[in-house]
Amino acid sequence: MSEAIYISGTGSYLPEKILTNQDIAKTVDTSNEWIVERTGIESRHIASEAETTSYMGFMAARAALADANLTSADVDMVILATMAPDMICPSTACIVQKLLGCRPIPAMDVGAACSGFMYILELARNFLLGSKNYKNILIIGSEKLSAMVDWEDRSTCVLFGDGAGAVIVSKGDHNGILDVFIGADGSGANLLTIPAGGSARPASEGTIKARNHYIKMDGREVFRNAIKYMGESINIILKRNDLTVDDVALVIPHQANMRIINMVAERANINRDRLFCNLNRRANTSAASIPIALNEAISSGKIKAGDLILLVAFGAGMTWGASIIKWK
Ligand SMILES: CC(C)(COP(=O)(O)OP(=O)(O)OC[C@H]1O[C@@H](n2cnc3c(N)ncnc32)[C@H](O)[C@@H]1OP(=O)(O)O)[C@@H](O)C(=O)NCCC(=O)NCCS
The missing domain is CATH 3.40.47.10 (Thiolase/Chalcone synthase)
Structure with missing residues (x-):
């Protein structure tokens, strides 16, 4: 079977609220200079209570579907990578599937932390290459890390931010993902x-x-x-x-x-x-x-x-x- 797999759409979502290094320096013993010099980070987006990992993933997915000129009816599987799931059970992917109004297609989370997107890209690619049952797979990296960091620990709280990115991986005539x-x-x-x-x-x-x-x-x-x-x-x-x-x-x-x-x-x-x-x-x-x-x-x-x-x-x-x- 020689089929081509490509990225047919991309989208992202970032919470509106921005937290600067100066803001963090008001609550823990750090400084803008230290954070910029050691990490290159100046500010990060921070989710509100309503901006859950599933909600941000859903918003990024909607944007990716629009970019691919597809609708949720075209999605054959949802795979979501996160280390900040809405809850331990059920998977955040199932919640996104429901928010999108997909058919009863498979939905699952993958835990590979910051490498999660590479893992779900490889999974999507192989599901598409290995089965005639899937044409478009929605893969999402979504993280509400502000809920997982210790805001009293200066060595970690300065490093992370919230947001989501989504990609539609499709079977087609472009040999995109080599x-x-x-x-x-x-x-x-x-x-x-x-x-x-x-x-x-x-x-x-x-x-x-x-x-x-x-x-x-x-x-x-x-x-x-x-x-x-x-x-x-x-x-x-x-x-x-x-x-x-x-x-x-x-x-x-x-x-x-x-x-x-x-x-x-x-x-x-x-x-x-x-x-x-x-x-x-x-x-x-x-x-x-x-x-x-x-x-x-x-x-x-x-x-x-x-x-x-x-x-x-x-x-x-x-x-x-x-x-x-x-x-x-
Ligand atoms: C966290 C990180 C920035 C710390 O930088 P570092 O140069 O290794 O600094 P150290 O951990 O050696 O700490 C040096 C000093 O800075 C202090 N420090 C740590 N965080 C600080 C902060 N936000 N502000 C000011 N001082 C800080 C430490 O307490 C330590 O003080 P001490 O010498 O009095 O004990 C760096 O180790 C790093 O980026 N690691 C990778 C983290 C990462 O990317 N994780 C995700 C991977 S996917």
């Missing part, structure tokens, strides 16, 4: 966690007092591994597609930290003008970061027909991945 590579190493599972609230450590007075329902991170180790695995992912995906970095028009890295992005780019010989970054205004939106950035790169005219785009991500787990897309 390849996706994903990987994981569970030996680094302890480096970035939300320790309590699952079945291993259910919610209790003790877990709440210990603030164990919030993100805990070994920043330095995450930093080191992000550079290592994003670099390796780039090398693997280029090599197995007989490409060099010079063939790529635009690189869209996971937006976690400007120092990570710069070091990865330097090691891979990627020129600054071929890097898409919106981290300064979005912060780290985990699984939503790449689809939001992709949508912004398209709408700002940074991607032209025929361009090769390289996506690359790293996240908790540890997880990582990369993709090469030939723009339609």
